[in-house]
Amino acid sequence: MSAYFLCLVLFAIGLYCVVRKRNIIKIIIGIMISEYAINLLFILFAYRKNGRAPLFSEGLEIKNMVDPLPQAVVSTAIVIGLAITVLTVAIALRIYEKYGTFDITRIRRLKG
């Protein structure tokens, strides 16, 4: 039970980072932290104590396998997270080129 709770705490830490930090790089890291927290939570849902890999072959008895679906789902989610990270970092680089700073309080052309 405490593991689930810790995952949610990790998620909250990531969100705090996104909301409170002024440095763009820290915001990106915050996004990654909360992403990993959810991936971890999803994997934990499928975890079984002393479970074994969900591989099936002749003469093998089916018992106590971990649920394979979340693992497939999470590996997809990780790839999506990678794409997001790449795009945010690329945009962050461009922001640095244009504004010369990573501080979001000084990047304020858009108002209204």
Added chain:
Amino acid sequence: MKLIPFFVIIPLSCAFIITLFRNRLRFLPGLLCVFSTFLLLGLSIHTKGSLAEGVSFVYKVGNWMPPIGISLVIDGLSSFMLVVINLIAFVVALFSIEYMKRFTARWNFFALFLLMLGGTNAVVISGDLFNLFVFLELASISSAALVAFGTEHEEIEAAFKYLVMSVVGSLFVLLAIALLYSYTSTLNMADIAMSLQAGSAGILIPFVSVLFIMGFGLKAGLVPFHAWLPDTYTAAPTPVSALMSGVFTKSLGVYTLMRILFNVLGVTPQLSKILMVLGALSMVFAVTLAVGQWDFKRLLAYHSISQIGYVVMSIGLMTPLGILAGLFHLFNHSTFKSLLFLNAGAVEYAADTRDLNKLGGLRKKMPVTGNTSLVASMAISGIPPFNGFWSKLMIILACVQANAIGFAIWATLASILTLVSFAKLQKFAFFGALPEQLKNIKEVPLLMRLPMIVLALICTFGAVLLLSPVAGNFLQPAVRVLLDGQLYAFRVVEALR
């Protein structure tokens, strides 16, 4: 009905072909984009026409039987959304051929455009939650890249803001999906609906519903989550703003929210209250901000939030008339708001500014843009013969009928403020005196005029959709899907048999 996967295959493969050829054939990217969106429009109308009311069709990907395999589901609501999406996408693609000539690396734009369209189409037809999430992200990432397309100060800032907000939204969606999976051990939407009906899930359903409202509300730009929207729409290239406001917030925000709340989780009176309050809040709050704007596109962006508020509030009423009015308003809003954004693009193309203080008297110099924008402004503020009037009238009537007089008053108030801000827009941009520096302004080329005329015609004759033979085929099946709620699951099972 075997053609359903082509809603995803056509845009994705065309995007691939465009990236393969890059700039080698200069005319190819634009031509391919228009051709494929035209094909998709035809396909969506065909699908809509051949689907009987109250019937779902399920396509089994790779012939695996759901819930093990991936399924694509078409029913009244999703076929309605497909028509809206592909209609607007076709018109915008036509517009962007000429408009994008100002930019370099145009093939990038068209490839991303089709990628985003593929993602949006796939979200609408997907029958399982995780697929929905993957395509949601595909569409969000490509749209963020499109927002940053100009790579100037504003564009990049807006793209970063948009990307961070939309990622946070998707994280909430993923968390909700994980929690739902832990309870039901399945990702198929029909299967989840069935197993939620079978047992009492206690606190889980309200919690997951709130997470979904947060996630999809962010994508839809409802008021507490709207901060990204004005900046993004202002900074993005105009065809992208038109597509995002006409299609994106609706299919990724409103459609997904309705599908999951109504058909999968089952909507409760408390949830419908939340939806109505969120809708009313965005309706009034955004429109008051819109009145004070001097940037053409930013003004339109705030109106986008407010009109989405109308849709969400009206669907949240959960009465047949309310849902009908909401869906009709969704269709209407995607036509007149895309038209207004295209007008803004045309003005920017010709006059090179969006500042209402520097514009004026464009009506004489640009008759097509001026007149179509007049049509769209009257439609959005609810002036009688145009489509916006009918849907707003129905929304207000539905509120009165459902005994929510307060919401009816709010809707009327927002409508009056809409009229005020569009009167201001018309006065400063299209009427009045022509400034000295705009003396040599010309009307935009034919390829940009044509889409505006098409959309203006749809706005004028949109009320035809309410006539009973047309509405019976177009709007009523979609209303039926939302009204029937969790019967969705039985329809899917029926279709699999």
